[in-house]
Amino acid sequence: MNPTIELLKGHRSIRQFQNRPIQTDLFQDLIKAGQAAASSNFFQAVTIIRVTDPKKRAKxxxxxxxxxxxxxxxxxxxxxxxxxxxxxxxxLHGAEANTGFTEQFIIATVDAALVAQNIVVASESAGLGICYIGALRNNPSEVSTVLDLPHDTYPVFGLCLGWPDQNPEVKPRLPIDVVLRENSYGIEEDGLDLGNYDEAVRGYYATRSSNQKSMSWSEQMSGMLSKESRPHMLDFLKTKGFLQK
Amino acid sequence: MNPTIELLKGHRSIRQFQNRPIQTDLFQDLIKAGQAAASSNFFQAVTIIRVTDPKKRAKxxxxxxxxxxxxxxxxxxxxxxxxxxxxxxxxLHGAEANTGFTEQFIIATVDAALVAQNIVVASESAGLGICYIGALRNNPSEVSTVLDLPHDTYPVFGLCLGWPDQNPEVKPRLPIDVVLRENSYGIEEDGLDLGNYDEAVRGYYATRSSNQKSMSWSEQMSGMLSKESRPHMLDFLKTKGFLQK
Known part of the structure; x- marks a missing residue:
């Protein structure tokens, strides 16, 4: 196993950071590594807002x-x-932009994710830690106002970067044969078979160094999926011009 | 610049492959590296179908x-x-699944993208080449039939992996200051300023080793965005249970 694959397999989110900046050269390198990701039809349909204003950070x-x-x-x-x-x-070319297609929403969302994940890998390769912030989608309209986002853009997620001040455990992932299928999806007639994964996750949550709880993976999913999931998103995205057709 | 960042910056899609398999151990490692990506609320909302059946590949x-x-x-x-x-x-837990939220569509699409990009980086670190296949979305319903995809799933994209049999140039990316903004999006009053990027892309397309053409980036975008973009996607996704609310 080469060092890059080892690095990838060792990922865990970092939520506690040293009070120490990222050097300008390294930061620029991280962004360029991000931009190098593949892009559907070369749209490069992502803009990254670097938030340095303390008031905007707090907000x-x-x-x-x-x-x-x-x-x-x-x-x-x-x-x-x-x-x-x-x-x-x-x-620029006197053409009429035909935006609002769901396909364009997918292209831009995927482009943003690929660039972000490259930045994550580049960051971790330099010893930095990261944490994705999906919770920006709790209030996407307010976030858009804070960052002056124009039409046909939306905040997919945030990303914290910094030098780690903690060393959390790696969270166990689903068994590979649950996630990887050959030639067809193949639903089991007896329902979902997670092997001993639920116990593995329960053990992880019960013994990890912080925020311990008693919860299996399927319990967590069942809890998440039986309630509403940011029900404002569709209306918000439509006001920004997405998912019209 | 460390070797991982150098690797990331050197990405280009590979479309010509040697007739040589990927060893089983390496392949498993690639998938596990993919699974190690961050996942919103730990949904791990991606299934990877490995297509080995030659008839399905051809289809x-x-x-x-x-x-x-x-x-x-x-x-x-x-x-x-x-x-x-x-x-x-x-x-499993006698709860009712409340699917169909746009937020869940975003979570699952982003999860798929993060896992895929980790697999891409792992693959390239091992000397493999990759090519994303967004064109599966030309016929997502037929693709779903070929792979027996159930409700609440959709094919985001495909990914070709193999040992490269070509050595194409790296495509120039947008200037960093176009993509990276500080504290706000900041639309220029005089319209989009791409610096000399249009000429750089025209130069790349005119001189690359295959499939040469005369095209600037803004021309390419204008052409793409002034036509319809997979207009079937919204209806397709709704039939699969997504984007209901």
Missing amino acids: LASLANNQAYVETAAEFLVFCADMNRAASCCD | LASLANNQAYVETAAEFLVFCADMNRAASCCD
Whole structure:
């Protein structure tokens, strides 16, 4: 196993950071490594907002479920799926931008995710720690106002970057044969077979160094999926011009 | 710059592969490296279909704009955004799955993308080449039939993996200051300023080793965005249970 694969397998989110900046050269390298990701039809449909203003940091932390590390991480980036830039290219060439297709929403969302994950890998390769902040989608409209996001863009998630001040355990993943199928999806007639994964996750949660709880994976999923899931998202995205057709 | 960051910055898609398999151990390692990616609320909402059946490969290639490398790559993987597995967890615990939220569509799409990009990085670190196949979304319903995809899943994209049999140039990315903004999106009053990027892309397309053409980036975007973009996607996704609310 080579060092890069070892690095990838060792990922865990970091939520406690040293009070120490990321050097400018390294930071630029991280962003360039991100940009090098593949992009559907070469749209490069992502804009990254680097939030350095302490007031905006505090505001975003409060909008994202009061996660303190949004304020305390050396860097906080907001990844915006962005079809606005491509629409501006239509203006340059006197063409009419035909936005609003669900396909474009997928392209921009995936582009943002691929760039972000490259930045994550680059960061971890340099010894930095990261934490994705999906909770920006708790209040996407307010987040958009704070960052002056134009039409045809939306904040997909945030990303905290910094030098780790903790060393949490790696969380066990689903058995490979649950996630990887050959030639067809293949639903089991007897229902979902997770092997001993539920016990593995329960053991992880019960013994990890912080925030211990008693919970299996299927219990966690069942709890998540039997309640509403950010029910404002569809209306919000439509006001931004997405998912019209 | 460390070797991982150097690797990331050197990415280019590979569309011509040696007739040589990927060793089983390495392949398993790639998938595990993929699974180690962060996952929103730990949903792990992705299922990867490894397509080894030559008939299914041929069918998928024909559904994806006849891209030959879908057939000729050592491995072809289809990444499915998957809320079905989590819904099955509700069955296990006698809860009712509340699927169909747009938020869940985002979670599953992003999860699939993060896992895929980790697999891409792992693959390239081992000397393999990759090519994303977004064209599976040309015919997502037929793709779903070929792979027996259940409700609450959809094929986000495919991924070709194999040993490279070509050495294409790296495509120039947007200037970093176009993609990275500080504290706000900041639309320029005079319209989009791409610096000399349009010429850089035109130069790349005019001189690359294959498939040369005369095209700037803004011309390419204008052309793409002034036509319809897979207009079937919204209806397709709704039939699979996504984007209901």
